[in-house]
Amino acid sequence: MVKQVAERADLLPKLAQLFRSHGYEGTSLAAIAAATGLGKGSLYHFFPRGKPEMAQAVLDETAAWFARAVLGPLRHPGPPRVAIREMCRALEAHHNGGTQICAFALFAADETQTLFAAPLRTHFQQWIEALARVLVLAGRGAAAARTEAFDAVACIQGAIILARAAEDGRVFAGAVARLEARLCV
Amino acid sequence: MVKQVAERADLLPKLAQLFRSHGYEGTSLAAIAAATGLGKGSLYHFFPRGKPEMAQAVLDETAAWFARAVLGPLRHPGPPRVAIREMCRALEAHHNGGTQICAFALFAADETQTLFAAPLRTHFQQWIEALARVLVLAGRGAAAARTEAFDAVACIQGAIILARAAEDGRVFAGAVARLEARLCV
DNA sequence: AACTTGTTTTACCATTTGGTACAGACTTAT
DNA sequence: ATAAGTCTGTACCAAATGGTAAAACAAGTT
Numbered sequence: 001m002v003k004q005v006a007e008r009a010d011l012l013p014k015l016a017q018l019f020r021s022h023g024y025e026g027t028s029l030a031a032i033a034a035a036t037g038l039g040k041g042s043l044y045h046f047f048p049r050g051k052p053e054m055a056q057a058v059l060d061e062t063a064a065w066f067a068r069a070v071l072g073p074l075r076h077p078g079p080p081r082v083a084i085r086e087m088c089r090a091l092e093a094h095h096n097g098g099t100q101i102c103a104f105a106l107f108a109a110d111e112t113q114t115l116f117a118a119p120l121r122t123h124f125q126q127w128i129e130a131l132a133r134v135l136v137l138a139g140r141g142a143a144a145a146r147t148e149a150f151d152a153v154a155c156i157q158g159a160i161i162l163a164r165a166a167e168d169g170r171v172f173a174g175a176v177a178r179l180e181a182r183l184c185v
Numbered sequence: 186m187v188k189q190v191a192e193r194a195d196l197l198p199k200l201a202q203l204f205r206s207h208g209y210e211g212t213s214l215a216a217i218a219a220a221t222g223l224g225k226g227s228l229y230h231f232f233p234r235g236k237p238e239m240a241q242a243v244l245d246e247t248a249a250w251f252a253r254a255v256l257g258p259l260r261h262p263g264p265p266r267v268a269i270r271e272m273c274r275a276l277e278a279h280h281n282g283g284t285q286i287c288a289f290a291l292f293a294a295d296e297t298q299t300l301f302a303a304p305l306r307t308h309f310q311q312w313i314e315a316l317a318r319v320l321v322l323a324g325r326g327a328a329a330a331r332t333e334a335f336d337a338v339a340c341i342q343g344a345i346i347l348a349r350a351a352e353d354g355r356v357f358a359g360a361v362a363r364l365e366a367r368l369c370v
Numbered sequence: 371a372a373c374t375t376g377t378t379t380t381a382c383c384a385t386t387t388g389g390t391a392c393a394g395a396c397t398t399a400t
Numbered sequence: 401a402t403a404a405g406t407c408t409g410t411a412c413c414a415a416a417t418g419g420t421a422a423a424a425c426a427a428g429t430t
Contacts, residue, residue: 157343214418
């Protein structure tokens with residue numbers, strides 16, 4: 001019982017893509033079954049508590065990726081410019097040219113918020129705090145660093161929405177590039 | 186046939202509130218019926234093409250409000266500082282302390298995007314262009330004005346998401362205040 | 371009073387929703 | 401070979417989904 005036909009971890013990328021594209025309510029079990037090629041039986045084998053557990057798993061995996069690719073560099077001792085650059089590169093990759101919103105942001109947007117309130121709060125809080133600390137290292141005062149970090153994260157999230165509305169991924173890349181330049185003063 | 190028992194226009198605020206809270210897929214006809222106190226029959230009397238038409242009507246009304254309260258002041262000849270202040274006040278009121286996202290932004294976030302692509306595109310495009318023109322009047326160069334306007338709108342949309350995630354309306358008010366100060370340099 | 375118009379109620383429809391039960395199949399260890 | 405575990409397919413379920421049809425109701429006009 002080492003090799004398994006399908007593993008829970010294999011499903012997470014597909015699940016993430018679905019939830020990030022259609023939202024929580026907009027993603028049906030039928031769509032999940034179709035996209036993964038698995039029947040509901042298999043799905044409920046991996047996620048006995050159903051759809052909420054699937055969404056939770058996506059948030060968990062996103063949080064793990066985020067800790068690795070964004071919080072890690074931000075907290076790693078080193079030049080602020082490098083940390084900020086790594087953050088920006090990770091965001092560009094994760095959001096795929098602004099076409100795909102972050103699962104956390106999407107769940108925060110609608111009433112799904114009430115289901116996942118705690119993870120949402122900590123996710124963005126950690127992000128803002130880690131970035132603010134980097135900005136302090138870069139010379140900002142404590143208060144200014146916090147508001148600048150907040151505005152930076154907000155700008156990223158908003159840029160994804162605008163890129164999706166414009167159906168033009170370039171605007172997201174541009175926003176990230178400007179953000180990087182602004183933060184690295 | 187002058188006085189009607191219920192008017193289409195009376196329903197729009199309720200509809201807007203529902204869609205902005207739960208998203209398009211997350212808002213069921215049953216919930217709409219319950220919130221408005223009307224049966225499905227009445228609902229389909231006012232919106233014969235069903236839920237899509239209701240969402241479209243909400244977007245139309247939002248667009249009308251936006252043209253009046255935001256684009257109007259931005260396009261009105263006068264000091265940039267006044268136009269920007271009026272925009273910020275209107276946004277604060279409309280988003281209710283960052284607790285309610287904009288219908289346009291919410292529909293842009295998930296795959297509802299494909300249903301309302303055109304209105305979404307024009308909404309944000311008009312906003313950015315009008316704000317950019319004000320920034321030119323305030324002394325910016327044409328290119329810088331456009332990117333600053335884009336970032337400003339993005340920052341607003343993102344701040345709503347962060348305010349909802351933090352469940353703290355004050356952060357939205359703070360973001361708007363900082364934005365106003367930044368734009369009025 | 372009758373006619374017309376606009377609104378609401380009620381009952382109904384097919385389809386889809388999230389979820390379950392369970393028998394069978396595959397894989398691995400003994 | 402067999403037992404034990406893990407995985408999958410099928411069939412099923414009650415409830416909710418978006419949507420429809422038409423009868424009944426209210427009100428204004430003639």
